Amino acid sequence: MEILGVPTALLGSQLLVGLINGSFYAILSLGLAIIFGLLNIINFAHGAQYMMGAFIAWLALTRFEINYWVALIAAPLLVGLFGVILERTMLRKLYKLDHLYGLLLTFGLALIIEGIFRDQFGISGESYEVPEALSGGIHLGFMFLPLYRAWVVVAALTVCFGTWFMIEKTKLGAYLRAGTENPQIVQALGINVPLLITFTYGYGVALAAFAGVLAAPVFQVNPLMGSNLIIVVFAVVVIGGMGSILGSIVTGIGLGLVEGLTKVFYPEASAVVVFVIMVIVLLVRPAGLFGKA
Amino acid sequence: MSTPNQTTTLIKPEVLYTGLFIVGLIAPFAVYPTFLMKLFCFALFACAFNLLLGFAGLLSFGHAAFLGTAGYVCGLMVRDVGVTPEVGILAGTIAAGLLGWLFGILAIRRTGIYFAMITLALAQMVYFIVLQVKATGGEDGLQGVPRGHLFGVVDLSDNIAMYYLVYAVFSVGFFIIYRTIHSPFGQILKAIRENEPRAISLGYDVNRFKLTAFIISASLAGLAGATKTLIFQLASLSDVHWHTSGEVVLMTLLGGLGTILGPAVGSATIVTLQNELADKVGSWVTVIMGVIFVVCVLAFRRGIVGEIQALIHRAGIR
Numbered sequence: 001m002e003i004l005g006v007p008t009a010l011l012g013s014q015l016l017v018g019l020i021n022g023s024f025y026a027i028l029s030l031g032l033a034i035i036f037g038l039l040n041i042i043n044f045a046h047g048a049q050y051m052m053g054a055f056i057a058w059l060a061l062t063r064f065e066i067n068y069w070v071a072l073i074a075a076p077l078l079v080g081l082f083g084v085i086l087e088r089t090m091l092r093k094l095y096k097l098d099h100l101y102g103l104l105l106t107f108g109l110a111l112i113i114e115g116i117f118r119d120q121f122g123i124s125g126e127s128y129e130v131p132e133a134l135s136g137g138i139h140l141g142f143m144f145l146p147l148y149r150a151w152v153v154v155a156a157l158t159v160c161f162g163t164w165f166m167i168e169k170t171k172l173g174a175y176l177r178a179g180t181e182n183p184q185i186v187q188a189l190g191i192n193v194p195l196l197i198t199f200t201y202g203y204g205v206a207l208a209a210f211a212g213v214l215a216a217p218v219f220q221v222n223p224l225m226g227s228n229l230i231i232v233v234f235a236v237v238v239i240g241g242m243g244s245i246l247g248s249i250v251t252g253i254g255l256g257l258v259e260g261l262t263k264v265f266y267p268e269a270s271a272v273v274v275f276v277i278m279v280i281v282l283l284v285r286p287a288g289l290f291g292k293a
Numbered sequence: 294m295s296t297p298n299q300t301t302t303l304i305k306p307e308v309l310y311t312g313l314f315i316v317g318l319i320a321p322f323a324v325y326p327t328f329l330m331k332l333f334c335f336a337l338f339a340c341a342f343n344l345l346l347g348f349a350g351l352l353s354f355g356h357a358a359f360l361g362t363a364g365y366v367c368g369l370m371v372r373d374v375g376v377t378p379e380v381g382i383l384a385g386t387i388a389a390g391l392l393g394w395l396f397g398i399l400a401i402r403r404t405g406i407y408f409a410m411i412t413l414a415l416a417q418m419v420y421f422i423v424l425q426v427k428a429t430g431g432e433d434g435l436q437g438v439p440r441g442h443l444f445g446v447v448d449l450s451d452n453i454a455m456y457y458l459v460y461a462v463f464s465v466g467f468f469i470i471y472r473t474i475h476s477p478f479g480q481i482l483k484a485i486r487e488n489e490p491r492a493i494s495l496g497y498d499v500n501r502f503k504l505t506a507f508i509i510s511a512s513l514a515g516l517a518g519a520t521k522t523l524i525f526q527l528a529s530l531s532d533v534h535w536h537t538s539g540e541v542v543l544m545t546l547l548g549g550l551g552t553i554l555g556p557a558v559g560s561a562t563i564v565t566l567q568n569e570l571a572d573k574v575g576s577w578v579t580v581i582m583g584v585i586f587v588v589c590v591l592a593f594r595r596g597i598v599g600e601i602q603a604l605i606h607r608a609g610i611r
Contacts, residue, residue, distance in 0.1 A: 042406050093591060099406050100352050101590050104546065107539055108586025115579035231535065235414040238407060268425060275418035279399060282411065286402040 006264055012143035014260045020149055020218060022256020023156035024211050026249045028233045030160055031207035033242040034167070037180040038200045041091060041102030047230030048113040049205045051223060052079050053212025055117060058128050058221045068131035068213075075213045076206035083205030087198050110227065117223035125220030152214050159210060160249045167245055176200065235278045241291025251289060317460055326456040327524065332564045333463040334521040339544040339556030340470050341513035346542075347551030348474055349506045350486030352409045355396065355416025356514050356541050361533030362419060363389040363515030364522040368435040369428060371523070378441045378449060382462070382519040389515020390508055392419070397507035401500050404489075413535060420533045434529035438522055455524060462520050466513050471553060473509060482506055543582060546589045549596030558597050 028046060035043045043049075056075040060066035066074070086109065094101045130148045137146040167173035178186045179196050187193045212226075219225060240251030255274050262273040269276070281288065320329055338360055345351045367385030370376050376384070400411045423429045430436065440449035449455045473479050485492045485499050493499050522528045531537060540563065548559020563582075570578050589596070595603060 036406075042410065090587070090591060097594075100409065101594070103352070103354075103406060103409055104542065105587060105590040107542075108583045108590065111539070111583030111586060112580050113583075115576060115583060118579065119576045227535075231413055231417045234410040235417075238403070238410050238414065271421040271425070272418045275414050275421075278411070278414055282399050282402050 008142045009144075011264055012140075014264045015257060016143075016145070016149055016260075017263070018257040018260020019253065020152050020256070021259060022253035023153050023160075024215060024229065024252075025233055025236045025256055026160050026252030027156050027207055027211040028230070029236045029240065029248045029252050030163060030245065031204040032233065032237055033245065033248045034163070034176075034207075035201055035204040036242050038176065038183075038197055039087075039091065039095070039102070040099050041094070041106065042099075042234075043201075043204065044103055044106040044230070045086075045110040045113065046106075046205075046208050046233070047226030047228075048110040049079050049083065049208040049226070050212040050215070050229065051117065051226035052082070052113065053209030054128075054216040054219075054221045054225065055121070055212075055223075056209070057213040057216045058126055061128065062126075068217075072210070072213050076209040079209035079212075080202040080206030084198055084202040086205075087201040091201065092194075092197075114223055114227060121223060123223060125222035125225075128216040128221055130217045148217055152218060155214060156211070157249075159207070163207070164245045164249070232274050235274050239274075239278050239281045239288060241288025243288075244290040247290025314464070317464075321453055321456045326452045328564075328568060330456055330459045330524045331521070332561055333459050334517045334524065335541075335544065335560040335564050336557040337463050337466045337517040337520075338514050339541050339548070339560040340467060341510045341517065342541045343545045343550070343552075343556040344470050344473060344513070345506055345510045346545060347555075348479060348486065349482040349503060351503060351507070352542075353396075353400070353412040353507070353510070354409045354535070354538050354542070355412035355414075355419075356511075357533050357535065357537035358396070358416035358419040359389040359393055359511040359514035360518035360521070360537060360541075361423065361528070361530075362392050363518035364528035364532050365423065365429050365435055367519035368438040368522045368528040371441060372435070372438045377445050378443050378458075378523055381441075381523070382516065385519025385522070386512050386515045389518065390512035393508045393511020393515075394504070396511065397504045401503045401507070413538065416533070416538055417535060420530075420535070423533050424530065429528075432530060434527055435522070436527055438526045438528065440523050440526060449523070459520055459524060462516060466516055467557075469509075470513065474553065478502070478505070540582070543586055543589070545596075547585060547593075547596055549598035549600070549602075550594070552596065552598040552602065555596050555598035562597070 028050065032043060032046055035041060053075045056078060057068065057071035060071045060074070061068070090105060090109075091102065094105060134148040134151050137144055139145075167176055175186065175191055175196060179191075179193055183193050186196075215225070236252055236255055237248070239255065240247050242248070255277065258277065259270055259273055262270040285291075338356070342353065342356050345353055363385035366388040367381040370384045371378060371381035396412060396415050399415065400408050403411060424431055440455060442448055443454075443458060447454055447458075449458065481492065481497055481502055484495075485497070485502060489499060518532060521532070541560075544559040544563050545556045546559070547562060548557065549555025563585075566581070567578060570581065574581070593600070
């Protein structure tokens with residue numbers, strides 16, 4: 001079977017890879033957008049925190065024989081706690097300054113985290129085995145679908161839409177949206193805004209770590225895995241605009257698919273296609289696809 | 294009253310700059326010239342970057358693209374086309390300026406945090422292109438670039454001759470930046486940094502000023518990059534990597550954002566540190582750079598030169 005002269009198996013598997021990459025873009029840009037909404041900070045350490053999630057899962061399995069499912073819950077909690085500490089001790093001091101300082105501080109933190117992991121584990125990369133319950137796959141007739149990859153997409157989308165539901169439909173989410181609009185008034189109404197900010201940063205960081213654990217069996221666990229990804233995610237954020245939660249999810253997955261298609265039809269351009277789309281969006285609709293000017 | 298310029302009355306600026314200029318002239322006889330040349334390249338790079346961030350308030354997180362691209366263009370022109378070094382440097386600078394124009398028209402469509410992310414993403418695109426294109430030598434970089442003869446006459450393989458070329462390039466670049474900052478154009482940039490809506494309402498075409506500043510900054514970063522290729526006879530992939538973009542931010546921040554000498558002092562400090570630490574601590578260099586970053590942002594936002602100016606200022610009041 002062929003579509004446009006391309007075997008469907010190849011097309012299908014590249015679209016699946018695209019869908020997986022898109023799921024990671026979606027979770028990471030969602031985390032960046034939530035943090036930016038309330039803290040007005042672009043979290044450059046997001047990639048490093050994603051990498052930490054993957055490494056904690058790998059360390060847990062190889063050193064302590066803690067399985068994947070426990071790591072999937074524990075790693076985001078640990079990294080989230082780490083985020084809470086960063087917010088309480090450092091980020092908090094920058095809220096009254098220019099937003100750029102937040103970017104610079106988290107850039108410094110990313111260098112520190114990455115440097116330490118590089119010193120400890122080298123840059124060669126470690127592999128993480130797919131958990132037993134999810135090994136193997138299904139023949140769909142036109143292509144082979146590895147179970148774990150299907151799981152990554154389902155888990156990522158569940159978390160993304162769960163987050164969307166929490167922000168749009170629950171009371172906590174209402175506080176959060178109100179805090180994004182006008183923190184002073186929310187504070188005056190008796191809501192503990194500083195605590196809300198701490199929680200938000202911790203949650204955004206935990207999302208990154210969750211993506212890291214999901215990624216561990218798909219990619220090599222490597223100290224540099226986050227920094228290469230995060231720059232693409234920045235482009236995703238510029239394309240989508242950070243105004244809308246659903247917008248981040250849709251943009252992330254859409255760009256992953258486009259990247260997958262590029263790998264089929266013009267592989268040389270697959271590394272830059274997201275950036276090229278960013279350029280086009282900037283020319284046609286500078287505020288981003290879902291941005292509010 | 295509170296402008297930093299008036300506080301330096303203890304030492305007149307002309308005296309200070311003349312003194313520093315003379316120190317630079319005799320320095321290669323006291324310090325290893327290759328180290329000094331590297332230092333001047335990064336100092337020019339950081340001064341060019343500071344023109345944007347310190348005076349126009351624009352954080353470019355992709356300045357490595359200009360340094361690197363100019364380096365590759367200069368290297369290819371000198372090695373494969375066979376032009377003389379000064380033509381190579383000029384070609385590199387023009388290439389960086391053109392790239393800066395492209396980056397500029399895209400990035401100034403957004404402000405603040407988005408501006409930084411766009412420049413970073415565009416620079417990453419340049420990185421991938423440099424990595425994939427055959428002419429640049431991919432991971433190996435562009436090797437074996439001859440230094441050649443300046444104007445076809447002066448043999449640059451002599452380190453002292455090369456040093457004076459680099460020193461001249463730096464001095465010219467620094468002078469251009471100094472003049473830009475102290476011109477009416479520089480004042481308008483500062484006005485845009487302080488209050489963009491007001492600058493617009495005063496009738497200034499803000500985007501044109503930002504774009505011009507971006508092109509000047511990119512060209513001068515390119516000037517530094519092209520010269521660097523000649524010094525080391527190599528254009529390497531790390532020159533276009535985002536680590537280098539981050540490094541120039543750190544140099545500027547450490548030396549003093551928006552001060553004239555700060556970026557030069559900051560880059561001298563960082564380059565010296567890297568030189569001293571490279572053999573001793575290995576991969577911890579990145580960690581140390583990160584720590585300096587964090588400390589600068591949290592507790593040392595004025596930077597070295599900024600702190601000194603503040604000290605002099607306080608002494609002057611008393």
